[in-house]
Amino acid sequence: MSTAAPTVSLPTDVVRSPATRTGQLQQFWGLFARELIKTFRNPWVIVITLVQPFMWLAFFGGMMSELPTAELDTFLLHAPPGTSYLSFLLPGVLATGMMSIGMFGSMSTIQDKRFGFMKRILITPTSKATVYLAKALGAAMRGLVQIPVMIVAALAFGVQLHGDPLGWLAWIVGLVLLGLGFAAFFLAITASSTDWQTPGVISNFITMPLMFASGAMFPTAIYPSWMRAIADVNPVGYSAALSRDVMTFNQFTVTDLTYLGYLAIFAAAMVLIGTLVASRYLRVE
Amino acid sequence: MSADGLAISVHGLTKTYGRLVAVDHIDMSIPTGSIFGLLGPNGAGKTTTIKLLTGITDITDGSATVAGFDVRREPMSVKQRVGWVAAEVILDDDLSGWENLWLQAQLQRLSDWKGRADQLLKYFELSDRRKDKVGTYSTGMRKKMEIALALLHEPEVIFMDEPTIGLDANVRRMLWDLITGVNRSFGVTVLLTSHYIEEADALCDRVAIIDQGRIVVTGSPSELKSRVKEDFIELETSESVTQEKLAAIPGVSEVRSQGRAWVLRVASAEEVLPAVFHALKTDGIRRINVEKPSLESVFIDITGKRIDQGGSDVPDYRKFYANLRRAQR
Incomplete structure (x- = not known):
């Protein structure tokens, strides 16, 4: 085994950005890029993220599409006659998919804690809030992977998509906000956890009720009143309604902007609360 | 560097987890440019001391100044000036060597760091593997990579927690040479922890022997050895x-x-x-x-037991932290 050559001279001219917002942005970018690199370098992460919503379309959508057209039109209520169930379901599935991505953000944080990498990060002048925000946004970005594939899949299933560019932009921004909100929520409640199982348990607990009480799968008009009350505040439903208006019904209106506003408030509130929680409770081990 | 020529100065440093006292009123003065060893059995409080001095864990009582900054009042200033080499080698295995350096540069808010990173890779003979994922590196290479990361931002102090634990004799010898080389070439103060007597003896200018959270004796290895005739x-x-x-x-x-x-x-x-x-x-x-007469016999003289007594070669972190958590509750 060779030893180091102490004769190598080292330049001592590294330059440090000041501890200002620019410096924090540099730290944020480092951590955020790490999240993206790690996501896209792991083919299984991509495959599973993609397959999950696709299976909804294939199995659930496939079954529901077999209903007689007349019954489907009654069932879908306010939709224009002849609307396929798949085109109704697609926006809902995309919104629902954003709920579980928070779980992945949480799991990657717990992995960093257990393997000690969180220590490596926090031994540098990086604040816990920066770590938290990079994880939350990294998770939200992972959720976007499913969008292009879902659209291709929907087209392959014969769904006709509409909408103008502005509507589509609003819809995608809405999905990012939804994903960010849920990622921020998950990361906040698992900030002090080091248990692999916690994120999965929480995900199972909240996904089912929030999925059904959202209007993502079925029109809220058929809900009992207590479920409709949940749907009225459930951000998943707002995202589904926004994207359905744009893609399925081709009607992007002021109402949709209020949906977008609601999602923005949801994401901002979760990020704000989460940042405060993480600054205090994000533990190294 | 602080005006008093000390890289690290610690007074009454204490850390308790519930009723468990992990670090118990320790005092240390470590001159700039020296290699200082914290020698003690597993669970003596060595790693906790490093965590306190790097601002990762809150100090319960006492004060610590590292690289001229108070750890409690200005932890971020301390973190800019210290490097850290973990006992268990912590790198992001999914990233390449260069990407690990890149990330470290972002976290330390460096610009214009690539020249130094290149030189460090050369110094540690890792240049030709820079594009490979560090998960594919050998143990010795991973350890070197970790030291390169710790040196990237020109720290004044490097903390090395059990730097050679679990390594075979060849790699250990190589690391000893590297540690003294790094100390000399970069003028960086090294605080290392170890439960290997011969390591402390071979590397350190001064050694503090720590047992049950308390420093029981401090001195140069030869001073300590002369205590026991x-x-x-x-x-x-x-x-x-x-x-x-x-x-x-x-x-x-x-x-x-x-x-x-x-x-x-x-x-x-x-x-x-x-x-x-x-x-x-x-x-x-x-x-x-x-x-x-050796550092081991000094330890036996003071505590009545051997440094490695009851401890396995690889410390059982999980058990230690499980105990801590129980104590915290």
Whole structure:
């Protein structure tokens, strides 16, 4: 085994950005890029993220599409006659998919804690809030992977998509906000956890009720009143309604902007609360 | 660097987890540019001390100044000036060597760092593997990569937690050379923890021996060794042996009991051993070990036990932290 050559001279001219917002942005970018690199370098992460919503379309959508057209039109209520169930379901599935991505953000944080990498990060002048925000946004970005594939899949299933560019932009921004909100929520409640199982348990607990009480799968008009009350505040439903208006019904209106506003408030509130929680409770081990 | 020429200055540093006192009022003054060793058994509080000095864990009581900044009041200023090498080698295995350096540069808010990163890779002979994922590196390369990361931002102090734990003899020897090389070439102060006597002896200008959260003695290895003039004979015997019987052996100046194990203080082990065998010829001697003056015998002298006693080579972190958590509750 060779030893180091102490004769190598080292330049001592590294330059440090000041501890200002620019410096924090540099730290944020480092951590955020790490999240993206790690996501896209792991083919299984991509495959599973993609397959999950696709299976909804294939199995659930496939079954529901077999209903007689007349019954489907009654069932879908306010939709224009002849609307396929798949085109109704697609926006809902995309919104629902954003709920579980928070779980992945949480799991990657717990992995960093257990393997000690969180220590490596926090031994540098990086604040816990920066770590938290990079994880939350990294998770939200992972959720976007499913969008292009879902659209291709929907087209392959014969769904006709509409909408103008502005509507589509609003819809995608809405999905990012939804994903960010849920990622921020998950990361906040698992900030002090080091248990692999916690994120999965929480995900199972909240996904089912929030999925059904959202209007993502079925029109809220058929809900009992207590479920409709949940749907009225459930951000998943707002995202589904926004994207359905744009893609399925081709009607992007002021109402949709209020949906977008609601999602923005949801994401901002979760990020704000989460940042405060993480600054205090994000533990190294 | 601080005005008093000290890289690290610690007064009454204490950390408690509930009722468990992990670090108990320790004092240390570590001159700039030196290699300082915290030597002690597993669970003595070495790693906790590093965590306190790097601002990762909150200090319960006392004060610490690292690289001229108060750890409690200005932790971010301290973190800009320290590097850290973990006992268990912590790198992002999914990233390449260069990407790990890139991330470290972002976290330390460096610009214009690539020249130094290149030189560090050259210094540690990792240049040709820079694009490979570090998960594919050998143990020695991973350790070197970690030291390169720790040096990237020109730290004034590097903390090395059990730098050679779990490594084979060759890699350990290489790392010893690297540690002294890094200390000399970069003028960086090194605080390392170890439970290997020979490591502290070979590397450190000064050593503090730590046991149960307390520093029991500090000095240069030669100073410490000169504290103990006598040899120790460690014995494990059958139950029939008594303290009186051992004390009666000519040349034995002190007998300490540890259950069925005994520690005899003698002027010269070579001269006393025949008498020991003679006195115990009908009793079973299960194990016998002679400790000539060394850092180990200093530890035996002060605590009555060996540094590696009861501890495995690889510390059981999970058990340690489980105990901490229980104590916290």
